[in-house]
Amino acid sequence: MKLPTTAALVLSLGVSTAYATENAPITVTRVGSQPSSVGSEQNFTGSVFVDSRFAGTAPARIGGGIVTFASGAYTAWHTHPLGQTLIVTSGVGLVQKWDDAVQEIRPGDIVWIPPGVKHWHGASPTVGMSHIAFSEALDGKSVEWMEKVSKEQYGQ
Numbered sequence: 013m014k015l016p017t018t019a020a021l022v023l024s025l026g027v028s029t030a031y032a033t034e035n036a037p038i039t040v041t042r043v044g045s046q047p048s049s050v051g052s053e054q055n056f057t058g059s060v061f062v063d064s065r066f067a068g069t070a071p072a073r074i075g076g077g078i079v080t081f082a083s084g085a086y087t088a089w090h091t092h093p094l095g096q097t098l099i100v101t102s103g104v105g106l107v108q109k110w111d112d113a114v115q116e117i118r119p120g121d122i123v124w125i126p127p128g129v130k131h132w133h134g135a136s137p138t139v140g141m142s143h144i145a146f147s148e149a150l151d152g153k154s155v156e157w158m159e160k161v162s163k164e165q166y167g168q
């Protein structure tokens with residue numbers, strides 16, 4: 013008698029195999045294979061581009077991209093259900109938690125925004141900024157957008 017394979021056994025037991033990914037291929041998404049996406053006017057002020065967008069496969073829930081803000085460009089207020097990590101790669105940027113001081117961020121700085129914390133991030137008024145952004149999705153959602161940051165809040 014042929015013994016059932018692990019996969020067949022798991023299926024026969026009705027256990028999900030959705031997370032059996034040990035044979036999944038490593039993927040390399042080549043630079044230039046995805047067009048830049050433009051930050052929407054509803055969620056951003058000024059000129060913002062997102063490149064190198066990525067998303068893991070389940071059970072991973074990581075996703076993100078490289079976000080480039082022109083000088084004077086910034087996000088609206090928002091939260092991330094499972095938080096967000098930013099690694100600044102160029103320029104001079106700003107980040108602010110609601111009701112807290114604006115902090116300047118520079119290349120090599122790592123910013124951790126805890127789950128549910130209302131905040132914005134963007135470039136300084138005179139110098140642009142790029143950061144890599146990483147966040148995990150909760151129920152498929154990694155950001156909750158809110159109202160736009162006013163010029164007074166941005167400090168202009």
Ligand code: MN
Binds near residue numbers: 090092096125132133
């Ligand atoms: Mn954020």
